[in-house]
Amino acid sequence: MLYQLHxxxxxxxTPLMQWADASSKLFSNPVSPFAHTPxxxxxxxxxxxxxxxxxxxxxxxxxxxxxxxxxxDVGINERTVVEKPFCKLLxxxxxxxxxxxxxxxxxxxxxxxxxxxxxxxxxxxxxxxLLVEHDVYITDWTDARMVPxxxxxxxxxxxxxxxxxxxxxxxxxxHVISVCQPTxxxxxxISLMATNKDPKLPRTxxxxxxxxxxxxxxxxxxxxxxxxxxxxxxxxxIYSVPGNYPGYGRKVYPGFLxxxxxxxxxxxxxxxxxxxxxxxxVQGDDDSAEAHRQFYDEYNAVLDMPAExxxxxxxxxxxxxxxPKGTWEVGGQLVRPxxxxxxxxxxxxxxxxDISGLGQTRAAHDLCSGIPKEKHxxxxxxxxxxxxxxxxxxxxxxxxxxxxxxxxxxx
Numbered sequence: 001m002l003y004q005l006h007x008x009x010x011x012x013x014t015p016l017m018q019w020a021d022a023s024s025k026l027f028s029n030p031v032s033p034f035a036h037t038p039x040x041x042x043x044x045x046x047x048x049x050x051x052x053x054x055x056x057x058x059x060x061x062x063x064x065x066x067x068x069x070x071x072x073d074v075g076i077n078e079r080t081v082v083e084k085p086f087c088k089l090l091x092x093x094x095x096x097x098x099x100x101x102x103x104x105x106x107x108x109x110x111x112x113x114x115x116x117x118x119x120x121x122x123x124x125x126x127x128x129x130l131l132v133e134h135d136v137y138i139t140d141w142t143d144a145r146m147v148p149x150x151x152x153x154x155x156x157x158x159x160x161x162x163x164x165x166x167x168x169x170x171x172x173x174x175h176v177i178s179v180c181q182p183t184x185x186x187x188x189x190i191s192l193m194a195t196n197k198d199p200k201l202p203r204t205x206x207x208x209x210x211x212x213x214x215x216x217x218x219x220x221x222x223x224x225x226x227x228x229x230x231x232x233x234x235x236x237x238i239y240s241v242p243g244n245y246p247g248y249g250r251k252v253y254p255g256f257l258x259x260x261x262x263x264x265x266x267x268x269x270x271x272x273x274x275x276x277x278x279x280x281x282v283q284g285d286d287d288s289a290e291a292h293r294q295f296y297d298e299y300n301a302v303l304d305m306p307a308e309x310x311x312x313x314x315x316x317x318x319x320x321x322x323x324p325k326g327t328w329e330v331g332g333q334l335v336r337p338x339x340x341x342x343x344x345x346x347x348x349x350x351x352x353x354d355i356s357g358l359g360q361t362r363a364a365h366d367l368c369s370g371i372p373k374e375k376h377x378x379x380x381x382x383x384x385x386x387x388x389x390x391x392x393x394x395x396x397x398x399x400x401x402x403x404x405x406x407x408x409x410x411x
Contacts, residue, residue, distance in 0.1 A: 003239040006256050013054050020051040045281035057300040060121045067131040085151040088140045089166050107411050108174045109134040114181040115141040117258040117302050125391040129400040143303035144252045145245040156312035157330050163189040171200030175407045179390050183210025184317050194340040204344040204410045209356045209389050212364045213324040217357025225318030233314050238307045253310040255302030337367040344375035344410040350384035
């Protein structure tokens with residue numbers, strides 16, 4: 001019922017938000033006489049803030065049109081190469097002839113994006129930086145409310161099978177990068193492939209800020225998962241998709257609830273950010289105001305997660321700690337990271353990460369005991385929070401070059 005009430009509220013707010021948007025432009029557009037009245041900037045700023053606080057945020061585009069390689073701008077064409085009910089595999093293909101592209105000798109990289117609330121476009125900066133030295137593919141997970149019920153459920157096991165299919169599609173010379181949540185299912189996927197002696201094992205796996213072992217340096221996210229019983233998650237955060245979406249009747253963890261949780265983690269920081277946005281508008285600081293818009297256009301765009309997948313993750317990863325304990329079975333087969341012997345491992349953590357605490361990702365090294373020592377590499381990014389390890393200046397200038405060096409060393 002909560003989902004239906006949310007949709008009803010959204011339908012009531014839409015006309016009001018459209019009016020606020022129009023009013024903001026009325027008091028800010030220089031051709032409008034209202035823009036030259038006293039306090040017009042403050043009125044316009046107030047209306048725009050109202051509009052952005054109440055509007056519905058759609059999935060943003062990656063919008064990567066070019067990348068600079070050796071001082072030359074190269075066009076990028078975004079293509080879907082594999083399409084499944086719950087995910088698309090996207091390729092950022094460089095607009096070069098086959099001969100020119102082959103001359104670059106760029107290794108193939110599969111970026112496994114999180115299915116944890118935000119869209120894969122949250123990794124736009126990750127993709128853009130990697131494109132300079134790599135041929136990049138990324139998993140683009142589908143909003144569960146857009147998947148018809150006839151497509152069946154989607155469990156954590158299915159996530160693992162999807163990852164394996166994508167690796168096989170690109171392998172065996174592929175390098176896998178997992179960011180945050182997918183570090184766990186990616187390690188499981190590669191472990192099972194190693195156990196079964198799959199000929200298309202990837203060359204390397206880079207794991208960034210993920211909960212391989214949430215018992216180490218637990219954060220508020222980890223604490224919530226263990227403080228509440230499993231039944232609480234089943235009965236409190238799972239709802240059915242209403243009738244105005246293709247996924248009508250599907251059980252999901254709704255995006256709007258996830259967004260409320262994101263905001264609740266740092267309410268003061270978000271309130272301050274909106275106050276500053278209002279001041280930037282009043283002062284005419286367009287660059288700062290636009291930076292705020294771009295950040296929240298991405299941050300506020302959320303998707304619904306399939307209920308089965310979400311509940312499996314809570315139970316398997318955060319409550320039972322099945323991966324580090326060695327008790328996790330997928331399709332009746334035990335997940336054995338120790339069976340991986342040929343895939344190089346690089347873990348990246350942020351010193352100030354408040355989502356996946358220090359040591360949680362590094363735990364992968366202990367589990368992957370079969371990998372030779374010279375194929376292990378770890379890095380803790382100083383003064384870096386969770387988002388900073390895959391987006392922003394430190395990502396571009398420090399972390400991405402290290403990943404590039406690691407991939408080249410193990411190509």
